[in-house]
Structure formats: C-alpha cells, structure tokens
Amino acid sequence: MRALVLTGPGEAAVREVEPPAAAPGEVIVDVERAGVCGTDVELFTGAMSYLHTGRSWYPLRPGHEWCGVVGATGDGVDPAWLGRRVTADTMLGCGRCERCRHGRHHVCAELAEIGISRGRPGALAERIAVPATALHRLPDSLDPALGALAEPGGNALRAVRAAALEPGERLLVLGTGTIGLLVALFGRAQGLDVHVMGRDADALPLARSLGLGNAWTRETLPSLPWHAVVDASNAAELPALALDLVEPARRAVYIGLAGTPSTLDTRDLVLKDVTAIGILGGSAGLAGAIAAYADGSVDARPLVAATAGLAGTAAVLAGRRPEGAGPGPKIHIDPRR
Numbered sequence: 369m370r371a372l373v374l375t376g377p378g379e380a381a382v383r384e385v386e387p388p389a390a391a392p393g394e395v396i397v398d399v400e401r402a403g404v405c406g407t408d409v410e411l412f413t414g415a416m417s418y419l420h421t422g423r424s425w426y427p428l429r430p431g432h433e434w435c436g437v438v439g440a441t442g443d444g445v446d447p448a449w450l451g452r453r454v455t456a457d458t459m460l461g462c463g464r465c466e467r468c469r470h471g472r473h474h475v476c477a478e479l480a481e482i483g484i485s486r487g488r489p490g491a492l493a494e495r496i497a498v499p500a501t502a503l504h505r506l507p508d509s510l511d512p513a514l515g516a517l518a519e520p521g522g523n524a525l526r527a528v529r530a531a532a533l534e535p536g537e538r539l540l541v542l543g544t545g546t547i548g549l550l551v552a553l554f555g556r557a558q559g560l561d562v563h564v565m566g567r568d569a570d571a572l573p574l575a576r577s578l579g580l581g582n583a584w585t586r587e588t589l590p591s592l593p594w595h596a597v598v599d600a601s602n603a604a605e606l607p608a609l610a611l612d613l614v615e616p617a618r619r620a621v622y623i624g625l626a627g628t629p630s631t632l633d634t635r636d637l638v639l640k641d642v643t644a645i646g647i648l649g650g651s652a653g654l655a656g657a658i659a660a661y662a663d664g665s666v667d668a669r670p671l672v673a674a675t676a677g678l679a680g681t682a683a684v685l686a687g688r689r690p691e692g693a694g695p696g697p698k699i700h701i702d703p704r705r
Contacts, residue, residue, distance in 0.1 A: 377414030435515025522650025
C-alpha cells in the first residue's frame with residue numbers, strides 16, 4: 369500500500385510499504401480522510417521534542433487525525449466492526465498500569481501515540497492498524513471532514529469542559545488556529561459568551577465568518593471580566609497573559625504549546641486563587657465531539673481549507689497550501705487519491 373514516510377528532518381515521500389495485518393485485538397481501517405496537524409509538521413521538520421528524547425524516531429509514518437472504514441478484524445474482535453465507519457483514540461496506553469486502570473491512559477508511562485511515538489504507524493496511508501479498544505464509531509452520514517476532526521475536537525471539548533463555566537458566562541480563547549476556533553465553537557454550543565483573540569487583524573475574518581463576532585486583537589480586546597481563559601496559541605508570552613486576564617478564583621486552561629519555554633509568575637497564580645489546567649490529548653472528549661458533530665451543534669467543516677491527495681502531503685508539511693485552498697487553517701488528505 370501507499371504511505372507517507374518521514375525519513376529525516378525535511379525528508380518525506382510517499383512509498384510502497386507492506387500493508388498492515390490485523391493482529392489479535394486489532395482492526396484494519398481503510399482510511400477515508402486524515403488531517404495534517406502541527407505535530408506532524410514538527411515531526412517533519414525535526415523540531416518535535418520526542419525526536420530528541422527517543423520517544424519518536426525516523427523512519428516515521430505520521431497521521432493521527434483520521435477516519436475510515438473497518439476492512440478487516442483480528443482474532444478476538446467482534447466481527448460487527450466490519451464495514452463500520454470509525455475513528456480512534458490516538459493515545460494507546462499499556463492497559464495494565466495504575467494510570468490506565470483509572471482512566472488516565474493518555475499519560476501512561478508506556479504511551480504509544482498513533483502516528484507520533486514509539487513506532488506506531490499513522491493514518492497518512494491507505495490503511496492503518498488500530499486496537500479495537502481504541503475505536504469510536506462514526507455515523508454513516510457524518511462528513512469525513514468531521515470524522516477526521518474528531519481528534520482535535522476532542523482536545524477542544526476537553527478544554528471547554530476544564531473551563532467549568534455555566535451558560536452565559538464569558539470565555540476568552542487566545543489563538544485562532546484549528547484548536548482555538550474549535551474551542552470557541554464548542555464553547556458557543558454550550559451556551560457560553562465566547563470571545564477570541566487573534567495575533568493580528570488578518571487572523572479574525574474566519575472567526576467572524578463562523579459567527580464568532582466577538583473577535584479581537586490584543587490592541588482591541590475590551591476590558592471585560594473573563595470568567596475563563598483558554599490559551600490555544602503557540603506564543604510563549606500568552607500563558608502569562610491568560611493568567612493576567614482571567615478573573616480571580618476562576619480558571620486558566622492551557623492547551624497550546626510554544627516552541628520556546630513560557631513563563632508565568634506563580635505568585636500571581638496564588639494571589640489570584642486561579643486554577644491552571646493543562647490539556648493533553650482528546651481521549652476523554654472524543655465521544656462528545658463526535659456527538660456534537662453528528663447533531664449539528666458544532667459544524668467545523670469551514671476549518672478545512674482543502675483536501676489534497678497523498679502525494680501532496682509533503683508539500684503541505686513544508687508549508688505550501690494547495691492551489692485554491694480556502695481560508696481555514698486545516699488541510700486534509702484523502703489517501704485514496
């Protein structure tokens with residue numbers, strides 16, 4: 369089968385590889401759609417920290433935002449999975465340790481991440497092997513663009529839940545990339561008064577086109593009580609700004625990652641009695657994200673600027689947008705093309 373293979377920093381090509389076979393407890397999924405994520409870009413450029421700690425290594429087959437149809441099942445798997453449209457949890461814990469047993473498999477010490485770490489092949493390929501225990505069923509009618517947005521949607525929904533707001537309360541989201549806009553959309557679906565802050569004025573039209581009229585830059589941000597702030601940016605200075613802006617005794621949620629260390633003054637954290645929460649992975653939010661996409665309360669399809677074939681993936685990783693791409697921040701790949 370064809371798969372995208374990263375062989376070193378800046379080196380990516382579509383290659384013919386041995387197709388996966390369904391091991392006991394696994395299924396083989398024919399991939400319909402896969403998203404290109406910032407993590408995939410870091411793996412391509414060599415900037416990803418896992419490459420320096422030994423958690424990831426080349427050659428590497430990326431792709432962790434995806435959906436597809438189950439084409440084969442291994443021993444011990446319910447054959448009813450055959451033919452079903454699915455996505456899956458990216459985070460695969462050992463299943464035996466205390467963290468896994470108590471529902472925290474996403475921070476398992478032996479965690480393997482599909483398309484990211486410990487050699488687990490990803491979905492920028494025609495087929496992928498996945499443990500059946502990680503599967504989430506998708507409605508047959510769900511647009512594949514939404515199926516492939518389940519993983520980032522799960523992350524965003526976890527961030528909204530972590531903010532712990534009541535309907536009508538005010539949420540400020542820092543960042544207008546895929547995750548920031550998804551946080552805003554899920555927050556709005558839960559009845560929150562959502563505001564977003566972008567890097568500059570050019571980052572705001574897409575948010576407004578999604579019905580997020582309260583879209584600001586740092587210079588135009590109104591002085592309002594922010595009942596929770598979610599930092600979904602990659603700017604090293606914004607974690608401290610989130611803490612500065614949030615109301616005392618409320619919550620600052622951190623889901624973005626900067627390329628350089630961020631600093632904030634824990635004296636401010638203590639003296640404002642703020643709860644700071646970090647979000648890693650969408651595991652606990654996948655089911656809720658899929659449900660919101662299915663019932664129409666969140667429509668994230670405008671975030672997808674274009675869908676390219678597998679051969680165009682290397683160019684996307686290198687920062688080149690497909691011809692005719694729309695304004696959305698996300699590029700999808702159809703490995704069947």
